[in-house]
Amino acid sequence: MELTAKISNYYENLRKKNIETHEKRVEEIYKKIPEVREIDGLIRDIALRASIEQIKNPNQDKSIEQSEKIYTLKLKKMEFLEKEGYPRDYLEEIYTCKDCLDTGINEDNEKCHCLKKLIVSELYDMSSISYMLDKENFDKFDLNVFSEKVYEEFNMSPRENMKNILAISKSFINNFDEKNDVNLLLWGPTGQGKTFLLNCIASELIKKDIIVIYQTAYEILKTIEDRKFKNIDDDKYNLYFESDLLIVDDLGIELVNSFTTSEIFNIINTRLLRGKKTLISTNLSPKELSETYTDRVFSRVFQKFVPIRFFGPDLRWQ
Ligand SMILES: [Zn+2]
Structure with a gap:
């Protein structure tokens, strides 16, 4: 396989795998801690209402108020997780490389260190x-x-x-x-x-x-x-x-x-x-x-x- 194809395959699989893991975690927690499911519902609700509000009254900016509410709910969620012995960030989206969010390209639009490492290891073979x-x-x-x-x-x-x-x-x-x-x-x-x-x-x-x-x-x-x-x-x-x-x-x-x-x-x-x-x-x-x-x-x-x-x-x- 060509190197470029190999690399894009690699990141695609990585993202797929991380999304799957994330979904499994959510499922697991919802079963174990129903309160977290409720909180997630509330968060979704606030976000939905906020966007409807935004369309109705485009000049009225309530985004600070809303994000404060969401923040409080997220903190609550973390407390629930902690109480049950999970890490606080257990339900965050998962990225193997936080510097490029598993895209291979970093903030400066350059090859990320993880991509460089991958290229080098592929090259060892050749x-x-x-x-x-x-x-x-x-x-x-x-x-x-x-x-x-x-x-x-x-x-x-x-x-x-x-x-x-x-x-x-x-x-x-x-x-x-x-x-x-x-x-x-x-x-x-x-x-x-x-x-x-x-x-x-x-x-x-x-x-x-x-x-x-x-x-x-x-x-x-x-x-x-x-x-x-x-x-x-x-x-x-x-x-x-x-x-x-x-x-x-x-x-x-x-x-x-x-x-x-x-x-x-x-x-x-x-x-x-x-x-x-x-x-x-x-x-x-x-x-x-x-x-x-x-x-x-x-x-x-x-x-x-x-x-x-x-x-x-x-x-x-x-
Ligand atoms: Zn990276």
Whole structure:
């Protein structure tokens, strides 16, 4: 099923379920506490009479008087409920999310946190991130695996470098909601912990209900091609543009000859223009990138990224 259809289904069922529960409660209470039924009748009566009055004498405003009466009756109703051991709000209308009244859209006309959470959890199924979230997060990040020895020409040990990178990553996470135009380009040879770090950042942000799309460059190209030729996966494609954070893992040289390569840069560029953040990891150096992707769009895109260099012995062989 399409994501949008899935989501509207979800809220529809939620509302249906809550309305049913509410109706059952009313029925239950009416049987147990007949006084509450009487009070509800009185409230309905007042409201009905008020609207008739309103039609007859539109200039006579009695709404304050009426709402006072209704308020007193509601208080009485709550007292009855309390006396029988029910919570005072037992007969209120039920909403699972009070911030959007189970519509998914909040007061500011934006996606509610509950909708964001729903999208993210649906996405776990379609992206490669699902199983990594538990295994790869900052709690599992062990600085000790990085060598303490100054590495080659770098004047710094990989561990020290990684400490700096961790600090940058955490500040990226903590300042994520600020419109500060900070995008990161993680570069360096394979086996330096780039993907692990990306997963840590992703899992931290997902915990804050931020919509994170994590894909390898290859997966993104696959989606773009599927969309072009098979007309599928539009939801995923749209989320490349609309997600709060897009993580492009493993942007490599093999993509250069693909006719859809420029589409990836179109996505990243559009995100930049909309002030949405992107993280990229690659085995290529900024110099290699600029030689590989010579298009002007590419160079403009890369200028907007803070390069973060990874170096050290390959961790995979340790
Ligand atoms: Zn909500």
